[in-house]
Amino acid sequence: MSQTAPLIVRLLASSVSVANRAGKIVRDIMSKGELGIVEKGKDDYQTEADRSAQRCIIASLSAQYPKVRIIGEEDGNEIQSSHEFLETDADKEILSLECPASLKGIKEEDIVVWVDPLDGTAEYTQGALMLKRDPWERWKMYLTHPFISMKWYLSLLHSKYGFLEHVTVLIGISVNEKPIGGVIHQPYFKNENKMGRTIWGLKDVGVGGFTPGNPPESLIITTTRSHSNPIVENALQVMKAAQVLRVGGAGYKVLQLLEGKASIYVFASPGCKKWDTCAPEAVLNAAGGKLTDVLGNFYKYGASESRPNKTGVLAAVNDELHNYAVQRIPQELKDKLSA
Numbered sequence: 001m002s003q004t005a006p007l008i009v010r011l012l013a014s015s016v017s018v019a020n021r022a023g024k025i026v027r028d029i030m031s032k033g034e035l036g037i038v039e040k041g042k043d044d045y046q047t048e049a050d051r052s053a054q055r056c057i058i059a060s061l062s063a064q065y066p067k068v069r070i071i072g073e074e075d076g077n078e079i080q081s082s083h084e085f086l087e088t089d090a091d092k093e094i095l096s097l098e099c100p101a102s103l104k105g106i107k108e109e110d111i112v113v114w115v116d117p118l119d120g121t122a123e124y125t126q127g128a129l130m131l132k133r134d135p136w137e138r139w140k141m142y143l144t145h146p147f148i149s150m151k152w153y154l155s156l157l158h159s160k161y162g163f164l165e166h167v168t169v170l171i172g173i174s175v176n177e178k179p180i181g182g183v184i185h186q187p188y189f190k191n192e193n194k195m196g197r198t199i200w201g202l203k204d205v206g207v208g209g210f211t212p213g214n215p216p217e218s219l220i221i222t223t224t225r226s227h228s229n230p231i232v233e234n235a236l237q238v239m240k241a242a243q244v245l246r247v248g249g250a251g252y253k254v255l256q257l258l259e260g261k262a263s264i265y266v267f268a269s270p271g272c273k274k275w276d277t278c279a280p281e282a283v284l285n286a287a288g289g290k291l292t293d294v295l296g297n298f299y300k301y302g303a304s305e306s307r308p309n310k311t312g313v314l315a316a317v318n319d320e321l322h323n324y325a326v327q328r329i330p331q332e333l334k335d336k337l338s339a
């Protein structure tokens with residue numbers, strides 16, 4: 001690795017390589033078909049892919065950047081048992097980036113990295129069903145699946161490939177409580193000749209790994225497909241959108257904004273955590289967008305911050321759309337979430 005590149009550029013380059021490796025782990029576990037699903041709470045599951053991908057990311061980054069504070073979604077990821085997963089490559093394209101003056105003096109001690117090893121776990125576990133080509137085998141798997149309702153099962157059958165494209169690996173880099181760099185890796189993105197793609201963003205540099213798109217002509221909202229409730233629905237109704245897309249994962253929803261497939265990401269619920277939003281917010285910022293809570297306030301990403309994004313998520317690719325969304329949310333709803 002080029003030791004001459006400034007720390008933040010090296011860390012982002014390592015994060016890209018580590019996210020690619022984690023994505024391969026996610027695909028391999030799905031192919032083996034033993035997901036090892038554990039219920040963490042209501043509508044909150046973890047699989048072997050979440051656990052192994054996090055082990056890979058934390059072991060690899062902490063071996064190379066020992067003083068960086070790294071916080072992951074999943075518990076019980078002892079670093080000692082993870083040498084098989086060590087990834088020490090660093091992406092060459094990122095290493096060759098010109099580091100802006102504003103990021104040159106950053107030290108390891110100033111950095112907190114937020115890791116979501118697998119964003120869209122609900123969609124990942126449902127994807128396992130779609131890999132069963134035999135309808136009888138698929139039905140049997142559905143019957144033993146811990147949390148797929150009949151409505152979901154039917155929507156899965158209609159979706160042809162399931163929702164694996166919604167799955168992402170998120171590595172967010174924050175400095176002084178602000179997200180300044182991030183990686184969103186999509187293990188199941190279908191390219192012509194290879195599986196997966198890696199989107200990155202860095203403050204005062206820009207974004208890469210995809211083709212940015214302008215917001216759609218009409219107002220298209222993107223939101224959760226597996227964690228809705230009456231308040232979430234209320235916040236969608238007031239937007240007066242032409243269309244509402246219900247997809248999995250915070251990472252994938254922000255990708256939809258970046259690619260011009262949706263105008264605003266609206267989620268009026270405390271369900272998302274710092275690891276869900278740190279990387280997407282960093283990439284969105286680097287593309288000129290904005291991610292806040294539903295009151296329009298920024299989240300802080302210091303290590304001691306509480307994990308839940310209690311007052312929800314509102315994100316858009318520009319200030320105009322973001323302002324529109326903040327203004328549409330009724331005060332009563334803002335009060336309910338901040339209570």
Ligand SMILES: Nc1ncnc2c1ncn2[C@@H]1O[C@H](COP(=O)(O)O)[C@@H](OP(=O)(O)O)[C@H]1O
Binds near residue numbers: 118270
């Ligand atoms: N009510 C809830 N309970 C637990 N997690 C929630 C939640 N609402 C949102 N989340 C988390 O926020 C992320 C995005 O949610 P959604 O796909 O519904 O938009 C998911 O991350 P993970 O898949 O990494 O756990 C999901 O678990």
Ligand SMILES: [Mg+2]
Binds near residue numbers: 044045046073121
């Ligand atoms: Mg989770």
Ligand SMILES: [Mg+2]
Binds near residue numbers: 120
């Ligand atoms: Mg997540």
Ligand SMILES: [Mg+2]
Binds near residue numbers: 116117118
């Ligand atoms: Mg996760």
